[in-house]
Amino acid sequence: MGAKLQALRHLQDIELQLADIRRQLRRKQKMVSAQAAKLESARQALETERNEIKRTQASVDELDLDIKGRTGKINRLREHLNTVRTNREYAAVLAELNNEKADVSRLESRALQMMERVEARTKDFREHQEVERREAERLDQLTAQFEQADRSFAERRAGLEQGRAEAAGQLEPKVLKLFDRVSVRYEGEVMAKVVRTRPGRDEFICEGCYMSLAAERVNALMIRDEVLTCANCGRILCLEQ
Numbered sequence: 511m512g513a514k515l516q517a518l519r520h521l522q523d524i525e526l527q528l529a530d531i532r533r534q535l536r537r538k539q540k541m542v543s544a545q546a547a548k549l550e551s552a553r554q555a556l557e558t559e560r561n562e563i564k565r566t567q568a569s570v571d572e573l574d575l576d577i578k579g580r581t582g583k584i585n586r587l588r589e590h591l592n593t594v595r596t597n598r599e600y601a602a603v604l605a606e607l608n609n610e611k612a613d614v615s616r617l618e619s620r621a622l623q624m625m626e627r628v629e630a631r632t633k634d635f636r637e638h639q640e641v642e643r644r645e646a647e648r649l650d651q652l653t654a655q656f657e658q659a660d661r662s663f664a665e666r667r668a669g670l671e672q673g674r675a676e677a678a679g680q681l682e683p684k685v686l687k688l689f690d691r692v693s694v695r696y697e698g699e700v701m702a703k704v705v706r707t708r709p710g711r712d713e714f715i716c717e718g719c720y721m722s723l724a725a726e727r728v729n730a731l732m733i734r735d736e737v738l739t740c741a742n743c744g745r746i747l748c749l750e751q
């Protein structure tokens with residue numbers, strides 16, 4: 511391999527290490543984002559439950575007020591019953607009294623049902639609060655892990671980036687541009703080896719994409735230190751050492 515391709519190979523070595531660091535950090539960052547989304551949905555569920563409990567409790571309060579009013583009325587009707595003069599009036603007041611009593615008993619059982627619902631929901635709410643607390647804790651852990659990884663990579667990354675700049679300086683601008691373009695596309699895997707498919711035969715494939723390569727292209731590579739790309743995948747071809 512000639513000097514030009516050696517320089518490219520060196521740059522690729524650095525680039526692959528940088529790509530690996532980026533990948534690791536990205537993976538950790540993704541876990542943080544996924545956990546943040548999980549926590550957010552736990553919080554929303556909690557908020558919905560909180561509102562539902564409030565609403566049910568408000569209905570219970572309303573029912574209580576209604577019951578209180580009707581109970582007052584029942585007491586007044588009882589007193590009235592003692593003062594009526596005719597049987598007909600007595601019957602009418604008694605009927606109204608019984609109606610009110612029936613209403614109160616119906617409202618009371620509804621209020622009881624709703625109270626039970628409030629209690630059950632409050633129990634669920636507490637459990638979900640615990641879930642939310644655990645999710646928040648997990649998010650803190652993952653965030654700390656990401657930050658720690660970022661810090662621990664910082665020094666290595668700085669060194670690699672300096673090395674990258676130096677290696678890039680050895681290349682012609684045109685070649686560097688090509689390198690960068692392919693690097694973005696394949697996450698640092700810029701070079702592809704030329705592989706002879708059968709011993710003794712002039713049949714070659716690109717190791718990057720496994721497509722066959724024209725023999726004259728490979729010959730050119732064998733003769734000269736040239737930057738040639740695979741016509742299929744675009745990677746820079748190099749011969750096996």
Ligand SMILES: [Zn+2]
Binds near residue numbers: 719742
């Ligand atoms: Zn290829």
